[in-house]
Amino acid sequence: MASDTLIENVPETMAAMLLTGHGGLDKLVYRDDVATPRPGPGEVLVRVTATAKNNTDRKAREGLYPTKEKGEVTSFAMGGSATLTFPRIQGADVAGRVAAVGEGVDPGRIGQRGLLDFNLYPDARRDLNLMPDYYGHGADGGFAEYVAVPSDQFHTVGNPDLGDAELASMGMCSYQTAYHMMTSANVSSGDRVLVSGASGGVGTALIQLCRIVGAVPYAVSQLDKAEALHALGAEAVIDRGDLPTFVDRVLETTDGAPIDAVMDLVGGEMTDRFIDAMIVDMKRRSSYPRLSIAGASGGNLSEIMWTRIYLYQVQIFGVSHGTRDEAEQLIAWIRTGQLKPVLHAAFKLSDLHEAETYFVNRDSNYLGKIVIVPDSQWAEHGAPYALEEKA
Numbered sequence: 437m438a439s440d441t442l443i444e445n446v447p448e449t450m451a452a453m454l455l456t457g458h459g460g461l462d463k464l465v466y467r468d469d470v471a472t473p474r475p476g477p478g479e480v481l482v483r484v485t486a487t488a489k490n491n492t493d494r495k496a497r498e499g500l501y502p503t504k505e506k507g508e509v510t511s512f513a514m515g516g517s518a519t520l521t522f523p524r525i526q527g528a529d530v531a532g533r534v535a536a537v538g539e540g541v542d543p544g545r546i547g548q549r550g551l552l553d554f555n556l557y558p559d560a561r562r563d564l565n566l567m568p569d570y571y572g573h574g575a576d577g578g579f580a581e582y583v584a585v586p587s588d589q590f591h592t593v594g595n596p597d598l599g600d601a602e603l604a605s606m607g608m609c610s611y612q613t614a615y616h617m618m619t620s621a622n623v624s625s626g627d628r629v630l631v632s633g634a635s636g637g638v639g640t641a642l643i644q645l646c647r648i649v650g651a652v653p654y655a656v657s658q659l660d661k662a663e664a665l666h667a668l669g670a671e672a673v674i675d676r677g678d679l680p681t682f683v684d685r686v687l688e689t690t691d692g693a694p695i696d697a698v699m700d701l702v703g704g705e706m707t708d709r710f711i712d713a714m715i716v717d718m719k720r721r722s723s724y725p726r727l728s729i730a731g732a733s734g735g736n737l738s739e740i741m742w743t744r745i746y747l748y749q750v751q752i753f754g755v756s757h758g759t760r761d762e763a764e765q766l767i768a769w770i771r772t773g774q775l776k777p778v779l780h781a782a783f784k785l786s787d788l789h790e791a792e793t794y795f796v797n798r799d800s801n802y803l804g805k806i807v808i809v810p811d812s813q814w815a816e817h818g819a820p821y822a823l824e825e826k827a
């Protein structure tokens with residue numbers, strides 16, 4: 437049943453981490469006197485219990501999204517003008533409880549636990565998202581105690597066995613991107629799929645999603661993570677070092693068969709070797725070689741010979757975020773337990789500087805996501821996942 441705005445027991449001010457401009461960590465300022473947002477028509481006010489960290493937080497802070505000239509400090513501006521203004525509260529992947537509802541929203545939603553579809557969709561289309569932007573960038577996100585978001589994008593997830601921090605670790609910034617990489621390249625049952633950056637947030641989502649659709653994921657990673665990646669569903673783990681032998685090592689794991697599709701999060705000098713692994717023996721292929729790219733952790737520039745791309749008919753898909761339909765499919769897989777959380781550690785919101793430094797410098801023996809928990813929620817939702825030395 438729809439209602440007028442209903443706000444009870446919500447404080448006037450809240451704690452939040454404000455991004456005050458482009459630059460270093462000093463641009464992130466923790467405050468406990470920020471005005472609590474009010475839910476507008478069609479919105480719910482969410483009491484945040486956990487928010488996942490993403491690379492985009494750092495990139496947006498440092499102004500690392502050049503869209504025109506190399507090195508230009510800018511950010512998403514697909515609609516013509518940049519949507520990131522300051523101060524901004526970052527944090528895309530929000531888990532929490534509905535604390536209040538705006539006009540037109542069923543008050544029965546109050547108390548429901550859910551996960552945010554992080555997109556600021558440009559329109560109502562369910563199968564197309566032409567101008568990806570998101571909560572935490574073009575509007576305030578979850579590095580705070582409360583956030584106001586559209587009711588139809590805050591998806592209820594009951595699942596009592598799943599902690600709130602675990603739910604946040606399955607946020608759409610990683611999972612929807614991973615799924616859209618696969619749908620763009622038409623990844624299908626039986627496909628051999630190479631996944632680079634396999635231990636990260638998007639990579640761990642890709643491995644699980646490949647198995648759900650019946651595809652066979654080959655993880656490109658570091659060997660100290662092999663056991664955990666196998667446990668997650670990887671068919672084989674290929675060391676990302678020693679590029680000259682990369683293709684031979686891939687073929688050893690596939691009995692000489694070419695890779696059908698590549699899900700690339702690394703870019704740089706590796707992408708050309710990934711293409712080699714698909715076109716190495718065209719007689720053994722039954723579909724066009726397909727490359728989806730959604731990240732460039734290994735370098736923003738690659739040298740690609742275009743004759744190779746068109747002669748071998750390599751299909752290349754640039755991917756950012758995904759669609760409403762894809763987000764809802766992923767929520768359904770979370771509800772049925774087909775997707776599992778891969779949560780590395782939780783940090784307090786007031787320790788976000790420390791979390792950022794840890795995130796940038798982490799190297800061996802980690803898998804998956806780092807989650808940020810408001811200090812007021814820490815004992816219940818953060819402490820069980822604290823790094824051992826911080827517990």
Ligand SMILES: NC(=O)c1ccc[n+]([C@@H]2O[C@H](COP(=O)([O-])OP(=O)(O)OC[C@H]3O[C@@H](n4cnc5c(N)ncnc54)[C@H](OP(=O)(O)O)[C@@H]3O)[C@@H](O)[C@H]2O)c1
Pocket residue numbers: 490491492609610613632633634635636637638639656657658661676701702730731732733734735755756757804
């Ligand atoms: N387009 C979009 O909508 C979208 C959405 C989300 C993320 N992204 C981008 O996708 C990328 C992955 O995101 P994520 O959240 O999964 O990141 P993440 O959790 O930081 O994982 C990145 C992984 O890439 C690998 N890696 C890092 N540096 C590397 C290097 N120099 N060379 C080779 N591999 C390297 C590492 O995996 P191994 O140790 O296993 O090799 C690392 O775990 C990032 O660039 C991110 O900005 C884009």
